[in-house]
Amino acid sequence: MKQAFFVLVILMLNGPLVSANISSQEKKVLTDLYTSTNGAHWKVTWDLNSPVTEWYGVKVEGGKIVSLNLFNNNLQGVLPISLGNLLFLEELNLAFNTLSGEIPETITKLRKLKVLRLGKNKLEGEIPEDIGNLEKLVIMEMFDNGLSGNLPVSIGKMKVLKLLYLSYNYLSGKIPAEVGNLESLERLELADNEIEGEVPYGIAKLSNLKAMTLAENKLTGNFPEHIFSMPNLKLLQMQNNNFEAFTSNHIAQDHTQLALLDIDKRADRYEKNKFKDLFIPSTTGTAETTFEDDDN
Structure with missing residues (x-):
């Protein structure tokens, strides 16, 4: 009985802690993206009342968002400036959607990013001048x-870049x-x-x-x-x-x-x-x- 109670306490603690460890700043970035890209009409949408760890395409490690993969998910609209606040992001895959507007300059703050896929959208404007700050980038699409x-x-600063599309x-x-x-x-x-x-x-x-x-x-x-x-x-x-x-x-x-x-x-x-x-x-x-x- 005592052992069962102990397990129950651990489960109760672990669940809330996983969500609590995701900062309000990171969660706001996701809600900004949801709002600015017509999230209600995505192919697979998010229940904003559920834990972030359950949101489609979001990968969390150590309480930090490390991957955001919404490939071919009917995103329509612009990328939020706040995207640059996902400072632990290693993968950003928003390819094959209908994103418009410019690539926000703040994306150059994502210094841990290894994979950046924005292909097959309707993005306009210039590639951010300081895109080379993403020195860990392996794929730029x-x-x-x-x-x-x-x-x-x-771009010449990207010494580990393998694929440039x-x-x-x-x-x-x-x-x-x-x-x-x-x-x-x-x-x-x-x-x-x-x-x-x-x-x-x-x-x-x-x-x-x-x-x-x-x-x-x-x-x-x-x-x-x-x-x-x-x-x-x-x-x-x-x-x-x-x-x-x-x-x-x-x-x-x-x-x-x-x-x-x-x-x-x-x-x-x-x-x-x-x-x-x-x-x-x-x-x-x-x-x-x-x-x-x-x-x-």
């Missing part, structure tokens, strides 16, 4: 939005040379923007890069042949830019790790026949060009 402006120079936006300006500092980068996707200028020579230093898509931009200058020296590059898409010329002089005969190579329509008329073996017919499968991230 903002593809298929309406983002504009330059790529922030601060920014295709299908309206980004402009030049690719900052600081991208060459992303020593852990495995995939760089900037296709279908309005990026101009030359491809920085420093990109060739990215020895871990497996895929680079810069197609459908306004890149100029000579075709950046130095990228063919990258040891792990398997997928390269550069078509529909404004490169001046292309020759195959710097493509080694044994450079077989390239599974898929698409170059600029203007450039490929020069000596395409000399590297035709690097092209994959449309009937050929491209399974080798798919790269999985380690965080799924």
